[in-house]
Amino acid sequence: MSAAATRVAGSTSGSSSGATTGYAPGRGIRWLIGILVAGTFAIPIVSMVEFTLRDGEGHSLVHWAALFDPANAQRYQPIWIGLGNSLALSVVTVAIVLFLLAPTMILVNLRFPHLRRMFEFVVLLPISIPAIVLVVGLAPIYLVIGRSLGTGVWTLAFAYGITVLPFAYRSIQASIDATDIRTLAEAARTLGAGWPTVLVRVLAPNLRPGLLAASLISVAVVLGEYTIASLLNRQNLQTALVVVNKQDPYVAVILSLAALAFAFVLLIAIGRAGRTGGRQRRKQSPS
Template sequence: MRAELYHRSVVAVLILLLTVPVLATLLYSLSEHWGATILPDDLSLSWYLQLWQDSAFLAAFGRSLAVCLGTLLLATLIIVPAVFVVFYRFPGLDKLMNALILIPFAVPPVVTSVGLLNIYADGPLNITGTPWILVGCYFTIALPFMYRSLANSLASINVRDLMDAAHLLGASTPVAFLRVILPNLRKGLMASLFLAFSFLLGDFVFANLLAGSHYETLQVYLYNMRQTSGHFTSAIVMSYFLFTLFLTWLTARFSK
């Protein structure tokens, strides 16, 4: 009984620590004025109306969605067949791939950005300040999420036996992959896509250093608006948080 009470208390304190800052930000974004009083003077949706009527915010949000969706489309077209080839043809390469996918997390983002700027700032392939450099950079960030999730899905099924059975039934390797293997990867693929999308949407370092105001994304827009009203920036943060919460719900739904 005491152990159960202790566990419930720990969970309650943890939930309190996580929810209080979010609720405070939400309340601040809904308040017209909040001076020396404990609670705000009055509540309204004026900051949210002002935010969602701001063309700069809508453009930045659209750019973030375009870069993230383009990155995930490219990653799906490349990583899904690559993981299948590793598990079906070269299973010994899985250990090497597990080491390689850690490189994006081993190198600090600032160091990576400086290296990319030195390569692509001059010369025939000058793509700094464009969405293309963000797509290429974000691809390396999405790689660990997608590869590990797809690898776990493939490890739970016998790929070689399924492919051999499909071949005996007359299917070619591409057809067997599309109609037998790919449906078994659907849940893992969807979960990895939503997780990677949530992570990429919140990136600031790469977006600010590689593109900046030339291609203003959501996080760069939030940084540029830091000198405005705190109520307005709180509305931006809460809008981003609610959108990410919706993606998390979708991830949990597709992971079942």
């Protein structure tokens, strides 16, 4: 069979096996597109790396080493405080997602399915509201929170709990849609399980990919958040970076690179979390 005939067979059968069809770009065009896209992302990152290696005369790791030099501890202290705050905020935000959002979503799906559309609208709303507008509404609320719960930085997690809602909701809902949670919950109930057991021992393990992805996305959003913390006068990683950038632009860029790398690792982890269930299933299924 000729190459042309193979191509026709591939395209008419609608095969997804990777056979070249008449509409796919040629190999050269594909490489060109790949290089352009990779370059678009790589150029600023490589430039950042190059910038952090400058030492006036040439290139060295002097700025990287300075970050960990005990002599500079005082100078960079805001960054470590900001990083600590952001990590603490991540933990509280993830707790809000896992212990408030996820059970509420399960409740809505099991007991109040007619409310699902409205619930979805409400949780997706924050994505359409700019953070600065959100702060205008949050400021008076934080006055009350300040009086009742104190002005600790961790209270920012309430605001972050709102900003991560759309992302966390989508991840968890995808897992809920892929699982017959009603039947699983009812089966567990008839076997004697109370609701906490149903949630923790039956539903959570089956919604694990969605819960994990929601948690990781929440961490990524919290670590990258600047506007709300800045306008509510709280210190987190991003506000600290802005402060330090005014004194030492090199270390600010180094930490931005570290944040990028962390986000990259998180994305890979999310991807793996989503695929783990399917791969295990394939591995174990009899053939």
